[in-house]
Amino acid sequence: MAEPQNGDIPDTLTAAELGMWQAFRSGSTYDLRARDPLRDDPFAPTVWGAERSVDARVVARLLLSGPRARPGRVAALKLRGVRITGTLDLAGGRVAPYVELTGCRLENEVVLPECHFTTLRMVGCAAPRLEAARLHTEGDLHLPRCRIERGIRLTDAHIGTDLLLNQIELGTDRQGRALAGDGLTVAQDLQAEMVEARGELSLRGAKVGGSMSLRGSRLRAGRGGRRALNAPQLTVERTLYMTEAWVSVDTGNQGTTPPYGTVMAPTPAHGTRSQIFECRGGVRLDDGRFGDAVDLHKARFVLAPHEELSLRRIVAPELRFNAERPEEGRVVLNGAKVVTLIDVSTSWPGPGGLAMGGFVYENLVPYGHFPLSRRLEWVAAATPEYVPEPYERLAAVLRNCGEDADAREVLLAKQRRRRETLPPAAKLWGILQDWTVAYGYRPGRAAVWMAVLWAAGAVAFSQYDPAPIKRDEHPEWNAALYALDLLVPVINLGQDGYWRMEDGWQWASAALVLLGWILATTVAAGASRLLRRG
Numbered sequence: 001m002a003e004p005q006n007g008d009i010p011d012t013l014t015a016a017e018l019g020m021w022q023a024f025r026s027g028s029t030y031d032l033r034a035r036d037p038l039r040d041d042p043f044a045p046t047v048w049g050a051e052r053s054v055d056a057r058v059v060a061r062l063l064l065s066g067p068r069a070r071p072g073r074v075a076a077l078k079l080r081g082v083r084i085t086g087t088l089d090l091a092g093g094r095v096a097p098y099v100e101l102t103g104c105r106l107e108n109e110v111v112l113p114e115c116h117f118t119t120l121r122m123v124g125c126a127a128p129r130l131e132a133a134r135l136h137t138e139g140d141l142h143l144p145r146c147r148i149e150r151g152i153r154l155t156d157a158h159i160g161t162d163l164l165l166n167q168i169e170l171g172t173d174r175q176g177r178a179l180a181g182d183g184l185t186v187a188q189d190l191q192a193e194m195v196e197a198r199g200e201l202s203l204r205g206a207k208v209g210g211s212m213s214l215r216g217s218r219l220r221a222g223r224g225g226r227r228a229l230n231a232p233q234l235t236v237e238r239t240l241y242m243t244e245a246w247v248s249v250d251t252g253n254q255g256t257t258p259p260y261g262t263v264m265a266p267t268p269a270h271g272t273r274s275q276i277f278e279c280r281g282g283v284r285l286d287d288g289r290f291g292d293a294v295d296l297h298k299a300r301f302v303l304a305p306h307e308e309l310s311l312r313r314i315v316a317p318e319l320r321f322n323a324e325r326p327e328e329g330r331v332v333l334n335g336a337k338v339v340t341l342i343d344v345s346t347s348w349p350g351p352g353g354l355a356m357g358g359f360v361y362e363n364l365v366p367y368g369h370f371p372l373s374r375r376l377e378w379v380a381a382a383t384p385e386y387v388p389e390p391y392e393r394l395a396a397v398l399r400n401c402g403e404d405a406d407a408r409e410v411l412l413a414k415q416r417r418r419r420e421t422l423p424p425a426a427k428l429w430g431i432l433q434d435w436t437v438a439y440g441y442r443p444g445r446a447a448v449w450m451a452v453l454w455a456a457g458a459v460a461f462s463q464y465d466p467a468p469i470k471r472d473e474h475p476e477w478n479a480a481l482y483a484l485d486l487l488v489p490v491i492n493l494g495q496d497g498y499w500r501m502e503d504g505w506q507w508a509s510a511a512l513v514l515l516g517w518i519l520a521t522t523v524a525a526g527a528s529r530l531l532r533r534g
Contacts (some may be wrong), residue, residue, distance in 0.1 A: 053085050092113070101122045129151060145166070163191070200226035286312040318342065328353075345368070376409075
């Protein structure tokens with residue numbers, strides 16, 4: 001190809017390339033569509049001939065060292081319905097013009113490692129693969145409705161404003177990844193709504209300056225033990241959305257996105273349907289940092305028995321866990337720290353499917369009816385073996401919310417779980433404490449038992465006239481006071497120690513003393529726990 005001089009046109013261009021060259025200088029859109037929906041579909045098997053084809057080398061020449069713009073115009077590459085043959089290789093280059101490809105077909109992969117763009121938009125395009133490690137854009141990178149057969153690589157890329165991947169279809173690369181975005185930095189929002197991915201989305205250590213939205217996306221784990229979403233140490237300054245999205249009933253296209261932080265309506269708006277976020281394969285968000293919330297509203301996680309929805313050590317002001325209950329696999333919240341937990345009783349997995357050792361939360365906001373009995377089942381499901389910490393955390397949160405009675409019920413459930421781990425003698429003692437005064441968490445029981453035993457003792461001793469131990473040193477016999485003196489430890493009511501009890505009456509007196517000490521020590525233990533918590 002002859003080198004153009006002073007904006008001269010190379011003499012080896014085809015008619016299609018010549019039209020593209022002229023459109024570039026004026027910044028206008030170069031449209032080669034056939035105005036037939038089937039023939040203009042870049043994903044259809046129809047053949048696009050030479051009249052719609054341009055060489056990737058000519059495109060690269062325009063972008064890297066193209067001619068000057070026409071007077072009063074801004075040079076830009078805007079292609080619509082164009083077939084680009086060969087490999088578009090801009091590796092290491094600096095592209096100043098605005099680039100927008102709409103409904104185009106790229107025959108070979110797009111190679112953009114360490115390339116600098118102002119703004120790059122590819123809308124509804126088909127390409128075998130996009131290689132863009134360490135890509136740098138000053139503005140947006142838009143790839144909506146594209147189909148990339150062998151996935152995208154954006155490792156350590158830096159996007160100056162927004163990254164838009166809505167409705168993109170991604171295949172898998174040789175390592176089983178649909179999107180390799182480890183170390184990716186997005187200055188503002190990352191929107192990946194209604195994505196269809198047949199491989200792992202890898203975003204390890206990625207940073208998003210705004211919100212990250214995966215609304216309505218369908219993710220499938222890659223081969224070779226890959227997860228559907230692998231994003232440990234992900235940082236999102238606002239909210240991570242893994243929720244439903246609105247979809248037009250007629251076109252299937254995405255509808256409007258609701259405002260940040262709003263709860264979806266139970267039924268979609270007229271003319272739309274909801275498409276839930278679905279993830280088939282493991283999810284790893286360990287050590288993530290989220291500035292506003294992690295929202296899992298109506299999300300569906302289809303996990304194998306060995307796979308996990310792992311939220312280990314995440315930090316977020318709010319966790320909205322109102323997803324569908326996973327049938328298999330585990331939900332892991334070990335070491336996570338959230339301020340407010342918004343959840344639904346039917347979202348949590350059963351025994352063996354939940355782990356939350358060291359999970360710290362300060363407020364509980366149930367989404368719908370969530371009785372205390374179900375909340376205790378939630379804790380039990382997370383502790384196949386007895387661990388006190390989840391019970392104590394739940395009790396502390398309930399107490400801070402003013403639910404003292406519920407907090408005591410949680411601590412009572414903790415003592416009952418602990419009793420199962422004790423040796424037989426200690427277990428028997430625990431059963432006795434539970435039966436009498438519920439480990440001191442129901443002190444009213446002690447008063448009832450005391451009254452019953454006192455009444456029984458008073459009635460029994462009223463049938464007996466004991467002899468005094470010392471004839472000249474004894475008070476007047478009072479059966480009711482004598483029974484109460486035996487039951488109440490420490491306090492002397494002036495009856496015990498003056499009368500001679502014989503035969504079965506001696507055993508009855510000893511039983512009252514023993515029962516009185518049991519009741520007193522159990523109540524004292526419960527009171528000391530309450531004081532320590534205070």
